[in-house]
Amino acid sequence: MANLTSTFVGIKSPNPFWLASAPPTDKEYNVRRAFEAGWGGVVWKTLGEAGPPVVNVNGPRYGAIWGADRRLLGLNNIELITDRPLEVNLREMKAVKRDYPDRALIASLMVPCVEEAWKTILPLVEETGADGIELNCGCPHGMSERGMGAAVGQNPDLIEQITRWCKQYTRMPVIVKLTPNITDVRLPARAALRGGADAVSLINTINSITSVDLDDFAPEPSIDGKGTHGGYCGPAVKPIALNMVAEIARDAETRGLPISGIGGVTTWRDAAEFLSLGAGNVQVCTAAMTYGFGIIKEMTAGLSLWMDRKGLSSVEAVVGRAVPNVTDWQYLNLNYVTKAKIDQDKCISCGRCYAACEDTSHQAIWMKPGRVFEVNDAECVACNLCVNVCPVEDCITMEKVAPGALDERTGKVVPAEHGDWTAHPNNPMARAAE
Amino acid sequence: MTNSPQTDGIVAGRLDDATLAAHFDDLYPILDDHEARVAADRCYFCHDAPCITACPTAIDIPLFIRQIQTGQPDGAARTILSQNILGAMCARVCPTETLCEGACVRNEAEGNPVEIGRLQRYATDGLLLANEHPFARAPETGKTVAVIGAGPAGLSAAHRLAMLGHAVTLYDTRTKAGGLNEYGIAAYKAANGIAQAEVDWLLRIGGITVKTGQALGAGLTLDGLKATHDAVFLGIGLAGVNALNVPGEDLPAVQDAVDFIETLRQTGDKASLPIGRHVVVIGGGMTAVDAAVQSRLLGAEHVSIVYRRDRGAMSASDYELDHAATEGVSILTNAMPVAISAAGVTFAYTRSGPNGLEKTGETFTLKADQVFKAIGQTLKGQPDALKTQGGKIVIDAAGRTSVTGVWAGGDCATGGEDLTVTAVAQGRDAALDIHRALCP
Numbered sequence: 001m002a003n004l005t006s007t008f009v010g011i012k013s014p015n016p017f018w019l020a021s022a023p024p025t026d027k028e029y030n031v032r033r034a035f036e037a038g039w040g041g042v043v044w045k046t047l048g049e050a051g052p053p054v055v056n057v058n059g060p061r062y063g064a065i066w067g068a069d070r071r072l073l074g075l076n077n078i079e080l081i082t083d084r085p086l087e088v089n090l091r092e093m094k095a096v097k098r099d100y101p102d103r104a105l106i107a108s109l110m111v112p113c114v115e116e117a118w119k120t121i122l123p124l125v126e127e128t129g130a131d132g133i134e135l136n137c138g139c140p141h142g143m144s145e146r147g148m149g150a151a152v153g154q155n156p157d158l159i160e161q162i163t164r165w166c167k168q169y170t171r172m173p174v175i176v177k178l179t180p181n182i183t184d185v186r187l188p189a190r191a192a193l194r195g196g197a198d199a200v201s202l203i204n205t206i207n208s209i210t211s212v213d214l215d216d217f218a219p220e221p222s223i224d225g226k227g228t229h230g231g232y233c234g235p236a237v238k239p240i241a242l243n244m245v246a247e248i249a250r251d252a253e254t255r256g257l258p259i260s261g262i263g264g265v266t267t268w269r270d271a272a273e274f275l276s277l278g279a280g281n282v283q284v285c286t287a288a289m290t291y292g293f294g295i296i297k298e299m300t301a302g303l304s305l306w307m308d309r310k311g312l313s314s315v316e317a318v319v320g321r322a323v324p325n326v327t328d329w330q331y332l333n334l335n336y337v338t339k340a341k342i343d344q345d346k347c348i349s350c351g352r353c354y355a356a357c358e359d360t361s362h363q364a365i366w367m368k369p370g371r372v373f374e375v376n377d378a379e380c381v382a383c384n385l386c387v388n389v390c391p392v393e394d395c396i397t398m399e400k401v402a403p404g405a406l407d408e409r410t411g412k413v414v415p416a417e418h419g420d421w422t423a424h425p426n427n428p429m430a431r432a433a434e
Numbered sequence: 435m436t437n438s439p440q441t442d443g444i445v446a447g448r449l450d451d452a453t454l455a456a457h458f459d460d461l462y463p464i465l466d467d468h469e470a471r472v473a474a475d476r477c478y479f480c481h482d483a484p485c486i487t488a489c490p491t492a493i494d495i496p497l498f499i500r501q502i503q504t505g506q507p508d509g510a511a512r513t514i515l516s517q518n519i520l521g522a523m524c525a526r527v528c529p530t531e532t533l534c535e536g537a538c539v540r541n542e543a544e545g546n547p548v549e550i551g552r553l554q555r556y557a558t559d560g561l562l563l564a565n566e567h568p569f570a571r572a573p574e575t576g577k578t579v580a581v582i583g584a585g586p587a588g589l590s591a592a593h594r595l596a597m598l599g600h601a602v603t604l605y606d607t608r609t610k611a612g613g614l615n616e617y618g619i620a621a622y623k624a625a626n627g628i629a630q631a632e633v634d635w636l637l638r639i640g641g642i643t644v645k646t647g648q649a650l651g652a653g654l655t656l657d658g659l660k661a662t663h664d665a666v667f668l669g670i671g672l673a674g675v676n677a678l679n680v681p682g683e684d685l686p687a688v689q690d691a692v693d694f695i696e697t698l699r700q701t702g703d704k705a706s707l708p709i710g711r712h713v714v715v716i717g718g719g720m721t722a723v724d725a726a727v728q729s730r731l732l733g734a735e736h737v738s739i740v741y742r743r744d745r746g747a748m749s750a751s752d753y754e755l756d757h758a759a760t761e762g763v764s765i766l767t768n769a770m771p772v773a774i775s776a777a778g779v780t781f782a783y784t785r786s787g788p789n790g791l792e793k794t795g796e797t798f799t800l801k802a803d804q805v806f807k808a809i810g811q812t813l814k815g816q817p818d819a820l821k822t823q824g825g826k827i828v829i830d831a832a833g834r835t836s837v838t839g840v841w842a843g844g845d846c847a848t849g850g851e852d853l854t855v856t857a858v859a860q861g862r863d864a865a866l867d868i869h870r871a872l873c874p
Contacts, residue, residue, distance in 0.1 A: 069472045349542065350478045352478060367481070391543065
């Protein structure tokens, strides 16, 4: 049995699945249920300054998009940080940590960008016995209008500054949670590193409007006929999150900086993908909000079974395994030639590959009498669109053209050696052969 | 309720009212909105979709399913009805497993086609129940067309002609329009008066005058119609029935299945309908199945369908035969009736021989206090001037008969199978050809 125990920036948890800072971790009742269900840790819903708590809207705070059977694909929210008094949250955190010492308990924090504010709150958090803090530099709605959350996350200098204050005033590990609402996620990650961060976590939610009510012409979720952008999360955002995690994992400056991967983790497979792209653990929210805390059982069992089958005995053995394979376009092997191949036994003759290729791509699929669909190798550029639109798994595959064989499209023999853009004759910047 | 399924003889009231009401309600209820979206999501929107080719009316099925999926079932209904104005009844009675659903690529993928029939019903029922008629008439052309027979072919032709601006007079021998949809289909396939609702809705196009109680040879002549109209369309169906030609056929307990089905459809109080304890239905088509299943639903204890050839030769679909079996109907094949008596029907076993079907020499007798004949219907009352072939009025691809100015379609005409949907297609296409002839 694979060992799922996780040590992330020195924080131990029985598995690498933490609940992200969000509604599921807003109070003791929920967190106890989560721990009973088997979650490895929680990042407590973001705490703000002492004093009158923030208020939330009293109309809908979530919007969603669904598949045909109401499968929730993406969720959006306009909820703010915790709207409960600071002292109540701190008291509950302390009680929970006392009763679940083996679980990770992280405090998410968001206070104004002044040194005194951070200096004041950090000892209070430390006193709860929390294992670490996560700086919420990502919340994209409401709080950002007040100069916090994503407003900080979009300014690398501010990230560096508050990280430095935190490192100065607490011994707890500092995780900086990044916003994806930025052009290059490596910049805030580098800033966090400069400020002394122990880790980054990403992604926070993405600015979004889920839909528009076409009777009221109001964006959803709609409050009294008006709407504002919310933060998008759930399965739909996973590809964006995977890329941002990989960008930081392979960046020359931030390489080795621990990453807590967040964004649409719904199954063990999602988690394995985040880990392999460099995340040291993962945080989950939407999946729990959709299905309840019980999904942790599938996640841990699934990850463990997969690791056993792969001969990977620890989480550390998974982390970063795919990072070396993430590269720039210019280094991709242009001598790797494939052609689509349609398995006639599996083909159900729907013709979607034909429509896609004929209408929108390279006219490389023939439709023959009797609804037989075949690939014309002389036109196929191996774009993979037919594979993607085919409703039958493994019916269309991309088959490698062996080195030495003729590529019917180019009329050239496929070279055996690697050849990429950096040395391509069409590239005016091509390096001279050495 | 004084009788039960075990009461001997032909008696009424074998089942209580609640059971009868349940038995004759919709066989499958309409999909709700969510079910429809999930069912619609299964459509692959195939290129040059095989389901369209398989539909005699060539409905753009992937388009209408996509319209359901995007939340516009009324738009879907327009797509359906523009090709097949009787889309609501066709959704109920089409043998979809041999037509659109039989061609669905999902069969190849997983043996389970997109539920095209039920989706079509979801779309068309919505528009029908809202009593919204989506089509408008073109300006009056001043031309008049006589349509004889208000069944699926006649209704389809009349609607399309009216839509194109012609003035249509629609004649039918019966008191209600609808033809087989109203008189010849099992009640549970057309529950809640849907056939009449569809006719009423169809006539809202305007420009169609319905005259009932009139038929060729009964007040109407082809020459008379030709003289008073610019064109004539015949959709007179198959009004005759085949005879068994066996001793005992004249016994009062021996009836035509079509009459039984018609009476059943036209009777609101099903408990008043007499049915035998032991019922034997002779034949192998949809009419046999409808008679046999409804006999069981009325409370007959033992019902058998007996067909002279093997099961593969039965014209009833596998789906229908399976449904009959589920309802407790016994299906016996390779047996032909040789005599009928008060005690029952004696059958001879058959087999295929060099000269066609031959008797094996072995016989058996099924107990029967009621016998329904369902061995096919025949053309009857057609004008002598029209050329016929194989018991059908000969038409060309455009629906033209051998007599200039006279078109025909539906079961009475050659071409296609005897299906509602085929009749609708022929009526529509003849109307288009009539329009071309009248307004070149």
